[in-house]
Amino acid sequence: MIDTENKFKAVVSHAKEYGFVFASSEIYDGLGAVYDYGPNGVELKKNIKAYWWKSMVQLHQNIVGLDAAILMHPKTWKASGHIDAFNDPLIDNKDSKKRYRADVLVEEYAEKRRQKAQKEIDKAKKRYGAAFNEQEFVTTNKRVLRYYQEADTAIQRLTSALESDDLKGVKDLIVELGIKCSVSGSANWTDVKQFNLMFKTQLGADAETAMDLYLRPETAQGIFVNFSNVQNTSRMKIPFGIAQIGKAFRNEIVARQFVFRQREFEQMEMQFFVRPGEELKWFEYWKKERESWHRSLGFKTEDYRFHPHDKLAHYANAATDIEFNFPFGFKELEGIHSRTDFDLSAHERLSGKKLQFFDPETKERYTPYVIETSVGMDRMFLAVFSKALEEEQLDDGKTRTVLKLPAILAPTKIAVFPLVKRDGLPEIAQEIVEDLKWDYQVLYDDKDTVGRRYRRQDAVGTPFCVTVDYESKTEESVTVRYRDSMEQKRIKIAELKTLLHQELDFRNWVERK
Numbered sequence: 133m134i135d136t137e138n139k140f141k142a143v144v145s146h147a148k149e150y151g152f153v154f155a156s157s158e159i160y161d162g163l164g165a166v167y168d169y170g171p172n173g174v175e176l177k178k179n180i181k182a183y184w185w186k187s188m189v190q191l192h193q194n195i196v197g198l199d200a201a202i203l204m205h206p207k208t209w210k211a212s213g214h215i216d217a218f219n220d221p222l223i224d225n226k227d228s229k230k231r232y233r234a235d236v237l238v239e240e241y242a243e244k245r246r247q248k249a250q251k252e253i254d255k256a257k258k259r260y261g262a263a264f265n266e267q268e269f270v271t272t273n274k275r276v277l278r279y280y281q282e283a284d285t286a287i288q289r290l291t292s293a294l295e296s297d298d299l300k301g302v303k304d305l306i307v308e309l310g311i312k313c314s315v316s317g318s319a320n321w322t323d324v325k326q327f328n329l330m331f332k333t334q335l336g337a338d339a340e341t342a343m344d345l346y347l348r349p350e351t352a353q354g355i356f357v358n359f360s361n362v363q364n365t366s367r368m369k370i371p372f373g374i375a376q377i378g379k380a381f382r383n384e385i386v387a388r389q390f391v392f393r394q395r396e397f398e399q400m401e402m403q404f405f406v407r408p409g410e411e412l413k414w415f416e417y418w419k420k421e422r423e424s425w426h427r428s429l430g431f432k433t434e435d436y437r438f439h440p441h442d443k444l445a446h447y448a449n450a451a452t453d454i455e456f457n458f459p460f461g462f463k464e465l466e467g468i469h470s471r472t473d474f475d476l477s478a479h480e481r482l483s484g485k486k487l488q489f490f491d492p493e494t495k496e497r498y499t500p501y502v503i504e505t506s507v508g509m510d511r512m513f514l515a516v517f518s519k520a521l522e523e524e525q526l527d528d529g530k531t532r533t534v535l536k537l538p539a540i541l542a543p544t545k546i547a548v549f550p551l552v553k554r555d556g557l558p559e560i561a562q563e564i565v566e567d568l569k570w571d572y573q574v575l576y577d578d579k580d581t582v583g584r585r586y587r588r589q590d591a592v593g594t595p596f597c598v599t600v601d602y603e604s605k606t607e608e609s610v611t612v613r614y615r616d617s618m619e620q621k622r623i624k625i626a627e628l629k630t631l632l633h634q635e636l637d638f639r640n641w642v643e644r645k
């Protein structure tokens with residue numbers, strides 16, 4: 133068993149050792165919070181994206197796709213509010229010189245208070261056993277009440293200071309709460325400053341005429357500025373959605389937590405355009421849809437939770453996060469936002485072009501409201517990868533490291549081994565590979581003992597291994613070994629495709645869950 137403390141380290145080192153994730157430009161000592169995906173990583177990533185795309189676009193007749201450019205006209209970011217408001221409040225510790233996000237310091241303080249309350253509840257649960265009444269305990273125990281109140285007050289004060297742009301108030305709060313730097317242990321803080329997260333670049337070589345551009349910090353704006361192009365050409369009627377997968381860039385201050393918080397990352401976003409006044413109904417609809425999408429991957433219910441926003445972004449009238457239990461605790465995996473008509477109206481004002489919908493039935497023309505679902509591809513990768521990684525104690529006293537990835541996302545679907553490298557067995561194994569490779573990512577391996585080959589495939593998450601032995605020559609059958617149960621079954625070579633179809637077909641997978 134990998135304990136929680138070591139889990140994150142195990143995830144990072146396993147990802148590197150087995151070709152999933154490398155630090156970017158590692159030979160030059162890497163680049164902070166930028167990562168490259170290796171041969172297994174790129175397959176897993178591709179499968180996550182395909183699973184999202186099929187679920188959102190292919191299964192919904194009223195959602196279409198888009199692939200907008202990363203570089204956009206700079207007015208885009210004025211309209212969207214990113215130039216004026218896409219800031220993080222940062223604070224430095226004068227002794228360690230370490231930089232923090234001021235809001236995150238307060239949020240972590242509040243989370244620690246809640247954890248303390250939870251510890252009291254767990255202790256009482258143990259003490260009183262079946263007679264324990266949690267509801268009563270939580271509402272009457274003085275210590276639990278105090279911890280929750282401290283957490284709530286801290287968040288409320290942070291929210292109101294940020295909403296009124298009171299940076300001094302944020303610093304005062306940090307000092308009052310006694311928050312200390314984790315490196316120096318001191319509370320010797322600078323003032324809080326706002327820091328814009330967009331990366332700047334330039335279009336054109338001539339200094340006089342060059343235009344300042346930004347690398348997009350979210351893919352959403354590419355969808356908004358194309359609203360009319362897409363609506364007119366695809367003849368979509370409201371309600372309808374536009375989906376997009378693409379890179380986004382943010383100059384993050386706190387660059388930690390591996391691929392969780394990067395400066396270059398990918399988003400899978402969908403903007404769903406609805407009639408004004410109906411947005412909260414659709415907000416609830418998409419909360420449920422997205423929750424069930426995550427659950428369809430087979431992780432435990434208790435690994436997810438909703439976290440409604442205390443502080444709404446400048447464009448939203450409702451927002452929630454789907455949080456996932458990462459190795460470092462519950463953190464945001466996906467955001468679901470009711471963005472009102474903020475973006476379309478702002479682009480209309482700045483561009484002078486109409487971004488409206490004309491309803492041919494009611495003859496009404498209006499600016500639609502928008503529900504957004506936005507999930508970080510890299511965070512999905514980390515969620516799936518970290519939950520799947522297990523160290524298992526086997527009956528013979530040995531341990532195995534196994535990546536129990538949902539089979540539909542596994543980089544390699546099937547590995548084919550000849551038992552020995554002679555007597556025609558490699559040829560039969562190669563024939564199977566040649567036949568299956570058209571539909572699945574297949575791997576041939578004839579090195580080492582079969583046991584070792586199983587271990588190698590367990591470590592990269594291959595759900596099925598097939599061994600060709602002497603019986604294969606006479607009976608045209610093979611052994612299939614299942615990664616999770618390690619169970620082995622004898623089946624005919626001709627039945628392999630049916631088995632893989634049952635286990636890996638998108639429809640079978642979704643309908644089974």
Ligand code: GAP
Nearest residue numbers: 350352392393394397465466467506507508511
């Ligand atoms: N268009 C809305 C938007 O961009 P967001 O909450 O800032 O909202 C959406 O980002 C999702 O993008 C997050 O839930 C997260 O999964 C992912 N994300 C955001 N910043 C990230 C970063 N620095 N590294 C990796 N993923 C990130």
